[in-house]
Amino acid sequence: MQLHSGENRPSEEGQHLSQIETFYDVMRRQGITRRSFMKYCSLTAAALGLSPSFVPKIAHAMETKPRTPVIWVHGLECTCCSESFIRSAHPLAKDVVLSMISLDYDDTLMAAAGHQAEAALQDTIEKYKGNYILAVEGNPPLNEDGMYCIVGGKPFVDQLKHAAEHAKAVISWGACASYGCVQAAKPNPTRATPVHKVITDKPIIKVPGCPPIAEVMTGVITYMLTFDRLPELDRQGRPAMFYSQRIHDKCYRRPHFDAGQFVETWDDENARKGYCLYKMGCKGPTTYNACSTVRWNEGVSFPIQSGHGCIGCSEDGFWDQGSFYDRVTDLTQFGVEANADKVGMAAAGVVGAGVAAHAAISALKAAQRKTQSDKEEA
């Protein structure tokens, strides 16, 4: 359905769309059966950690609520978020979510090109003013007036601001949009800047990770489309349902950490026994994400299970914290049981504003870095 992709469509379909469709209408039109639809509602409830009693509520909402349009734009990024998204665990969930958003605008997957695509974006903005969700993958570079990322002859930052102006809410997909990610690594040659530093007057939900887990992405978007509100967020603006648990606490290798059994070198005997990777630089103890529970590639595995430590890709600044193979040294400083919320609240308490908490946390981390080994000078 590239209704807004600028291709010629029969006019009766245009009229049909002028009425407000429900999600259910859209799905049925996409050939999804009633049975599949109900299955999808159950899966969604489970993914969101809701009890089975929520299934009829989700179904009712999808049947009666007008669908929420989604515009998906790309800035400085590598498309790993889209790549992750399109292989989410349940083909059903992916199909359903894609069928919901495919009506609108996604410049990696859609059919149109060039001026048609630009027109499609403009049409969608006009048509759903104030009603659509803007999903941002990547971030805008601000150096040299944004010239390092040009979309349709204009800096991406302009497209982003323009699309955000009439958005109901913004989703920052991945570490790039949420925090800047690698292109913001020192010396940040293009001044790559996270979305919330550019868009300051809209609700923003951060879904960090490089990339985020597919099921987390479908879960978040389904929640917003179904309940028409943001999920509960933690202090850093991440959906609490997926980012409230430390990798370390749910890690299947945790008993080995507690028992003091560690991998000492790659592929040693301890590695084959599945011992803890802490000494190999695992950042699981300071990383909040659902990898150790939801896992990756349809629940097959996650990095620690492949014998490599976590690099903390869902945390702010993970790309500039010294070597990825250095041991986590701030464990004792925070105390093993401190969590991101407590740190965030302490910081918020000091500065008295949630918005500034983010910067304060970064400053804290910068201060910690100085206490680490000196080889990180550069």
Place this chain on the structure above:
Amino acid sequence: MSETSLLVGPFNRVEGDLEIRLEIAEGRVTAAYTNSPMFRGFERMLLGKPPLDALTITPRICGICSISQSVAAARALADAAGIAPAPEGARVAALLHAVENMSDHLTHFHLFFMPDFARPDYAGRRWHDRAVARFTAMEGSALKAAVEARARLLHIVGLLGGRWPHTLAIQPGGVTRAVSMRDKIRIGASLKAFRDYLEGVLFGAPLEAFAELDSIDRLKGWDRGDVALFLEIAADLDLARAGPGPGRYLSFGAYPGPDGPAFGRGIWAGGVAGPLDTGAIAEDISHAWMLGETAHPREGDTRPDETMRAGAYSWCKAPRLDGRSFETGALARQVIDGHPLALALADEGGVRARVAGRLLEIARTQRVLEALAGAINPARPFMAAVELPQEGAGEGLVEAARGALGHWCRIEGGQIASYQIIAPTTWNFSPRDATGTPGPVEAALEGARVAGGEDTPLSVQHIVRSFDPCMVCTVH
């Protein structure tokens, strides 16, 4: 009146951002200028970092070919350390890499290339209804099947690499995950399922039958699966003659094994195969917004010209071998490996040749995958000890889905002092060089038909996508 200029872009369904300026006369493109309008500066971020950080940072150049970047970085570091990875580790890395390349080929055919033929512009063609049903963007039945098959194939990367994209398991000494007998059986099952998909849907026949084709006539006679639909469209639209490249091909050689790479290394120019001398590579920056001199990537630098000087028109440097432009990719790999069908396609060199070359590679890579997986010996070590030097230099040359990818790294004082990357699309989508010679895509677009009133000419879309551009890799 008959001479116009057209700016085409942004392109959808390509990875990253791309703009092309066309000069048009008499309904034909007379000159094309490709611009990669996104620059992030990875080569600058790597400076001063611990060398092993390259394993985490470079894959993030691209979410589609991240394993290629990962393997190239691991090899460059191993080369600097002067060691070879443990043979089992190298085997698993090759397996992971081939799985990713295979996934990319599948993505390209289904999600990026074929949906153009479902456009209303082609309504009335005898194949159009089938193209719409199978390949309409985001909802065609072939797309759904391909995305699902791809997700299942990537279970192998999930299992061995922890996740995809941005897998961490590949290291200079091998891989972090020792493969157990149980893993080996699971991998075998995933590969069997993928073969079933390819034979049941894409090719409609045993892969060996396709891999045995040895002439264009026999290719044209292929009448099964979605491949047949592509060939029918290609014949109707004369895609064989659309977008011929420079006729020079380059491959670094793919999936190294104890007996050499599974797909050979070398060059092919003017109908003659030859050895590859990577010392003859240089990046020309005469038309790029970059400062410095034309240099071999060992001595190269990446300093963006913030004034975006007139005369230059892209962030992309122009890699040349012996001063000549080269096309790289699946077709190039198969040509250099000497496959008879690929050699026939090499002379043709256009849109059909590139896409058919990719299909041929899919058919042949399945066997490579099966052989790699079958040879894994769980009892042997998967990682060799590696001590990175305080001072040293190395190169990592691999074949990504889209072609030759090279990393050149220099370590000084235990830190990265220089890191240069030439990606496949840097070769293919390079701007002009100092002699004014256009890059391969720019050359391929010359002569493309532009119908009156077209602002995003269809022929240009087909030609550009036949190269499977990955613009985020191009300028990194």
